[in-house]
Amino acid sequence: MQDVNLDDGNSNINKVNLSVKITNAFKAYNPTTVILNGFNMNVEEGTIYGLLGPSGCGKTTLLSCIVGRARLDAGHIQLSVKHKKEIGYMPQELALYNEFNILETLHYFGSLYEMSFEDIKNKGEKLISIMELPPAKTQFGLMSGGQQRRFSLCTALLHDPNLLILDEPTVGLDPIISASIWEYLKDLSNCGKTIIITTHYIEEARLSNKIGLMRKGILLSEASPLEIMASCNADTLESAFLILSQMQSNAVKTEEIKTMSTQPGTTSLKNTSFFSFKRFKAQLLKNWYWSIRNWPIIMFIYFLPLIVIVTFNLTIGQMPKPIHLGIINRENSTHCPHRSFDLCDNQIPLSCKYINEMEKHISLKHYDEIQIAKEDTMDGSIWGYLKFENNYTDMTQLRYENPSAMTSEDLNESVVKASLDMSNYVVSKLIQGRIIQSYKDLSSAFKRCNTTTVTTVNSIPLKMMEPVHGTFEVNVANYGAAAVISIVELYLTFMFTALSINMEKNSGLIERSLVSGLTVFEVIISQLVVQMIMLVVQATTTFIFQFAIFKHSFLSFWIWPFSLAILQGLCGSFIGLATSIIFDDEKTTTFFGICMVLSQVFLSGIMWPIEGMNPYLKKVTMYLPLTKSIEAIRSLNARNWEISHPVVWQGFISILTWIVVAILITMLSLRLKHGIKAKR
């Protein structure tokens, strides 16, 4: 401990051991809210210093500056301790995990202080008995208010710090518990520990060795309780404080902002090392405890992509069933056999064979009256009707054998007339496809008959050869799968990272851990490790279900689409990280996440190919995180393109660029906001 000159301003110089010396401190959150206005304070080593002042006068701000969480705008803080882990900080809010039990919390904070498990256990047991806390397995959230506050104090004392900073440790406690805490603090100060304590209970502070009365950014008085009362000729500290406040108000406008040094604020507290494996392990341990305590949430996060992909495959792309279609067969319909028949039998009308083929896929309803079929279509009982004319078979045959001999009535008779309900784009397209496909299937089936009938329907002068890419069975689910997987990866990782950091930030948990020595880098790295584990599990299960169980048919070399899905998830994590640093509350974060997903749904080609998009919008969508990477996954799967193909490598470049952009935004926000900080 160094010796510091304590100048009382009257050239009466005492040489004492100071634990904290604050000189000419200035701090303002904005030009109109000056919190510290040339503030000076001296705390002697091995003493209790009671910092008193009205609510909002800046006590917490001052303590934050001392523990290194906030920076002075000007002035200097000289501490006898060098490192954060030599300070024990108990914030005003409890800032502990409700789900953790006493032992788990002590393990976490002890590991942050780089203590061994043995040491944590021994010290923890001692503190639990001194503070009369319930058994170590008791969950923090289930303890009484008084027990929680005493436990919060235990956490600050665990590593036996030399300097204790306690922000209202006795607030809300009954007098007996408060008295026992003060007694314990007295014992600690007798052992050489320095304690700075804030309280609203002015009389309670009489137990301090020294009291600082703070108001409007300055210290009105700093002396022992008896000296303060004597100097004001008051019986109680409360009345002394009132007299001093009155004197301050009457004095020359002390609330005027004093001249601030142009030098930025400084502190003697050393920066914590950038990365410590022990602290990193503590973060992982905390995440593990959190996961086992919140296993339903974790299971939900792990399995949501799986649920989405299963639901997607069970709901999208299948032929809607039942599709009812009306049939009016003027061609001797009584001749249509109900049982199976020989396709090559020329006695059976072609209409019957065609109807029979269609019935394999569509539910057909037979009508005699066209009017009734029309009415049923109008009221939605059927999706439309097909009409075969009297001489359909003969005229179809004639059409191919001798079309020049046909009259326009003959031609009309050779045509099947379809009147469909076209109000539903998807269903009407599927019905049309099915009608045409049945015709093609029939014509293929005729090939084995080897009769003249065969040629009669082998009609369309177009033959679909083996596809260059993909298969004939391709449906909209094959098209949409890449986009669904990508959006789920991006959104879930975004939400998980953003909300977990926002939640810890706003409950003061991150703040408390950072004061205990944790660095922002360690917070980010541990978050990414958890996220990576989650991502790999999510992507693996999703891929297994999509490609193996639901037999999404054209998977190329799986490693490339899988890597793209992982990169999309990482991108979501980094965007979530940046968002949680920029925005303070969970509502804004959630709103931002929803906007991001909705925009991706419409703009990245999940609903409709981007080739059909408005040309200006199309240019913009190219720069969104998912557009190019989704196209790359689709091309890898459906077209079997290699990584060297421009569409594929551009997908990788696009998502990697977004990751880099999100990291840069994160770094910039951390710099502008001076770390991960809640608004209040």
Ligand SMILES: Nc1ncnc2c1ncn2[C@@H]1O[C@H](COP(=O)(O)OP(=O)(O)OP(=O)(O)O)[C@@H](O)[C@H]1O
């Ligand atoms: N991050 C912040 N941004 C803007 N204003 C802030 C911030 N933190 C605190 N303030 C404001 O600074 C002032 C001092 O707040 P602080 O919490 O330091 O007071 P306090 O003396 O500890 O109050 P209390 O005794 O009620 O806890 C208050 O007016 C508060 O609204």
